[in-house]
Amino acid sequence: xQNSTVCSxxxxxxxxxxxxxxxxxVCSKCGLVISDKIQDTRQEWRDFVNSEEAKDRRRTGMPxxxxxxxxxLYTMIGRGRKDARGQVLDASMRSTMGRLRTWDLRxxxxxxxxxRTAFNQLNILKDKLGLPDAIIEKTAYIYRKAxxxxxxxxxxxxxxxxxxxxxxxxxxxxxxxxxxxxxISNLKRKAISRxxxxxVIELDIRIPTVDPTKCIARIANQINLNQKIKQKxxxxxxxxTKSELSAGxxxxxxxxxxxxxSCLINGGSISxxxxxxxxGVTEVTIRNICRNLRNHLDxx
DNA sequence: TAAGATAAGAGGGACAT
DNA sequence: ATGTCAGTCTTATCTTA
Numbered sequence: 001x002q003n004s005t006v007c008s009x010x011x012x013x014x015x016x017x018x019x020x021x022x023x024x025x026v027c028s029k030c031g032l033v034i035s036d037k038i039q040d041t042r043q044e045w046r047d048f049v050n051s052e053e054a055k056d057r058r059r060t061g062m063p064x065x066x067x068x069x070x071x072x073l074y075t076m077i078g079r080g081r082k083d084a085r086g087q088v089l090d091a092s093m094r095s096t097m098g099r100l101r102t103w104d105l106r107x108x109x110x111x112x113x114x115x116r117t118a119f120n121q122l123n124i125l126k127d128k129l130g131l132p133d134a135i136i137e138k139t140a141y142i143y144r145k146a147x148x149x150x151x152x153x154x155x156x157x158x159x160x161x162x163x164x165x166x167x168x169x170x171x172x173x174x175x176x177x178x179x180x181x182x183x184i185s186n187l188k189r190k191a192i193s194r195x196x197x198x199x200v201i202e203l204d205i206r207i208p209t210v211d212p213t214k215c216i217a218r219i220a221n222q223i224n225l226n227q228k229i230k231q232k233x234x235x236x237x238x239x240x241t242k243s244e245l246s247a248g249x250x251x252x253x254x255x256x257x258x259x260x261x262s263c264l265i266n267g268g269s270i271s272x273x274x275x276x277x278x279x280g281v282t283e284v285t286i287r288n289i290c291r292n293l294r295n296h297l298d299x300x
Numbered sequence: 301t302a303a304g305a306t307a308a309g310a311g312g313g314a315c316a317t
Numbered sequence: 318a319t320g321t322c323a324g325t326c327t328t329a330t331c332t333t334a
Contacts, residue, residue: 190311248325271302282327285302304333310326317320 067122067140069115077101114152118161121296125165128184129176138168142285146199155195158188163195170207175214175251212237212246215255215279222278223270225259233262239297249289253281257289261299 127134143165152160162185169176182189220230236258240246256279276283
């Protein structure tokens, strides 16, 4: 999806790439991230009516979404005194319907209470993190699965939800750290990671490893590094991966360290602190990784 | 003021018991 | 299941340029 907008850095009318997967709007000329909090504003393209109206592709109703406790579809037993053919119901049928209505509401309330609160919280998280709908849907899907398996019962709903969100991000290859999710959801890392582990095991989910080049892109965009530095960083990253220097390192720490080195090589003077804070690791980690890289790679 | 060094401690994976 | 071990990362503090 592309828009034409004026980039604040180039000051020119440039083509802007909107990446709905990572939730970023990126200038195609200079790589500046204009905003990392976008909404998916694409139209609904589905047809619901096979007629002239269908050509007018306006939204035709509330979209169904997994991120609603009832998936946006629900039925209520009405209070009317007539049946579908307009015949007046007799007394016994009316009382039957009354009891059905009561139980319907009750079961909906108890079975869905957890999902309802969870998805309310999910919507709050969505706004805070500015994540695309695809991730939110995935989170809701994972949460439902976990809920079915009884992984949520007796645990913190919020922690389970945060774990599902983290899982969804990992699966979509959108680099969000556990730390960020802790911060935004106000939960202990331990609680989230325990849920996360249980979900991975119980639901048998395969997690792709974090793509370190995506981490590079994310950090580089956040501190507005130019294309040259980014390219050099990716080269170093490839070399590091090849000589297995990246094994066991935190991808964000590695990416930040490599960007720092790349910045130095290109004559930049951005402090380790900036990289550390952006990546969510400490300066010490950056230093250690840098030392290791400098010892084993020819950096020039 | 940024960068480097060092030490103590936390958390998690691999492995053996 | 529980304990140990090596390795990573964090926090905190001090020194150096």
